Amino acid sequence: xxxxxxxxxxxxxxxxxxxxxxxxxxxxxxxxxxxxxxxxxxxxxxxxxxxxxxxxxxxxxxxxxxxxxxxxxxxxxxxxxxxxxxxxxxxxxxxxxxxxxxxxxxxxxxxxxxxxxxxxxxxxxxxxxxxxxxxxxxxxxxxxxxxxxxxxxxxxxxxxxxxxxxxxxxxxxxxxxxxxxxxxxxxxxxxxxxxxxxxxxxxxxxxxxxxxxxxxxxxxxxxxxxxxxxxxxxxxxxxxxxxxxxxxxxxxxxxxxxxxxxxxxxxxxxxxxxxxxxxxxxxxxxxxxxxxxxxxxxxxxxxxxxxxxxxxxxxxxxxxxxxxxxxxxxxxxxxxxxxxxxxxxxxxxxxxxxxxxxxxxxxxxxxxx
Ligand code: CA
Numbered sequence: 001x002x003x004x005x006x007x008x009x010x011x012x013x014x015x016x017x018x019x020x021x022x023x024x025x026x027x028x029x030x031x032x033x034x035x036x037x038x039x040x041x042x043x044x045x046x047x048x049x050x051x052x053x054x055x056x057x058x059x060x061x062x063x064x065x066x067x068x069x070x071x072x073x074x075x076x077x078x079x080x081x082x083x084x085x086x087x088x089x090x091x092x093x094x095x096x097x098x099x100x101x102x103x104x105x106x107x108x109x110x111x112x113x114x115x116x117x118x119x120x121x122x123x124x125x126x127x128x129x130x131x132x133x134x135x136x137x138x139x140x141x142x143x144x145x146x147x148x149x150x151x152x153x154x155x156x157x158x159x160x161x162x163x164x165x166x167x168x169x170x171x172x173x174x175x176x177x178x179x180x181x182x183x184x185x186x187x188x189x190x191x192x193x194x195x196x197x198x199x200x201x202x203x204x205x206x207x208x209x210x211x212x213x214x215x216x217x218x219x220x221x222x223x224x225x226x227x228x229x230x231x232x233x234x235x236x237x238x239x240x241x242x243x244x245x246x247x248x249x250x251x252x253x254x255x256x257x258x259x260x261x262x263x264x265x266x267x268x269x270x271x272x273x274x275x276x277x278x279x280x281x282x283x284x285x286x287x288x289x290x291x292x293x294x295x296x297x298x299x300x301x302x303x304x305x306x307x308x309x310x311x312x313x314x315x316x317x318x319x320x321x322x323x324x325x326x327x328x329x330x331x332x333x334x335x336x337x338x339x340x341x342x343x344x345x346x347x348x349x350x351x352x353x354x355x356x357x358x359x360x361x362x363x364x365x366x367x368x369x
Contacts, residue, residue: 038268039075041076042075042076042271043079044079045078045079045081045103046061046064046081046105047081047085047087047092048061048082048092048104048106049083049104049107049208050083050208051208051209052081054082054208058080058082060105060160060161060285061080063282063285064160064278064281064282065077065078065079072270072274076271076274076275078103081101083207083208086101087100089209090106090205092105092106092258093111096258096260097155097260098154099154099263103257103259104257104258105160105255106255107122107189107190107254108146109121109123109190109191109253112190112193115153115337116337117335117338117342118149121157121341122190123190123254124324124345125195125321125327127345127349128352129165130251132348133252134162134283135352136348137159142344142348143159149337150258155259156259156260156261157256158257158259158276158279159256159279159283160283161254161255161283161285161286162255162283162287163250163252163253163255163287163290164287164291164294165251166224166227166249166250166251167227167231167246167247168246168247168248169223169244170231170236171221171240171244172241172242175242175316176313176316177315178319178320181196181200181201184196184199184202184222185201185220185221185222186201186202186203186204186220186223187203187211187215187223188204188205189205190249190250191324192248192250194327195249195320198326199319199320206220211225211234211236222240223236223240224250226290228293228297228300229294231297232300243301244309244311245311246317248317248321248324249320254283255283328342
């Protein structure tokens with residue numbers, strides 16, 4: 001660094017340091033919020049799309065509330081409501097947007113009917129895995145786009161969970177060719193739903209708590225949910241014949257925390273930082289829970305419950321891949337927000353793809369792990 005540049009750099013650093021002292025520290029966007037630290041107490045409500053205390057996701061939100069309470073010394077206390085306790089499971093977006101609750105937890109693709117571009121922030125079929133999604137959101141502008149997308153709805157989105165790679169789902173019919181997808185009534189959200197529709201199936205969106213009954217009664221022929229650990233807890237092996245992999249539609253879906261924007265702005269900056277820190281911890285915690293337990297439960301499903309676990313035939317996956325491209329083309333050509341978000345997503349995918357090509361892909365292909 002040239003001497004003058006270095007001097008300028010140091011001067012800027014000093015100026016920043018001084019402003020931190022004046023305004024207090026903690027706010028990621030300096031000046032966004034008055035950083036006056038008060039002892040004002042906040043009592044908030046969080047609504048979720050999950051059943052009350054649902055393993056991993058529900059528990060994770062309970063833990064999030066506990067961590068925030070502890071970190072803030074009781075200044076921000078959050079009462080967590082499961083889906084249906086305060087508002088219906090799939091109404092959390094509206095509830096937080098309107099301020100019925102200050103916070104919500106769920107997945108952004110549930111709001112595809114309202115905000116189509118939101119889907120890209122959960123998962124894209126044949127898209128990026130959990131670590132790549134985090135990299136896009138935290139380090140490559142993805143989160144900023146998400147914030148811009150949600151701002152008109154009076155919402156602040158914060159990543160707060162990930163399931164990791166999912167399974168393809170539970171089917172009561174064999175999928176031997178792409179023709180077997182025709183007429184298939186399947187519970188599947190997000191862009192994966194558009195793909196199933198293009199393949200001639202009938203996608204249905206139901207919250208987690210209603211899937212079992214729908215599958216048992218034949219309202220649906222198939223469902224995707226998460227992976228071995230959670231699917232075991234849901235008991236799908238009792239009512240479905242075949243368990244297919246891979247989860248082509250959800251390679252690393254992000255779970256979201258939403259905060260009512262006006263309420264967010266009313267928080268002192270240190271409490272905002274505490275919420276962000278707790279959400280980041282949730283993000284790691286949920287992903288770790290799934291990663292630690294999926295194989296244990298996969299073995300239980302196979303060895304104890306004799307579940308028929310099968311891979312989708314390659315030609316079926318190829319067909320699903322081409323319908324995925326078509327679904328994204330259709331969406332981005334009619335919705336400018338989707339186009340903008342997908343351009344960022346796709347650019348980043350290409351960027352990390354080159355690295356993955358010579359790092360993890362090669363590593364796994366040689367039987368690592
Ligand atoms: Ca899923």
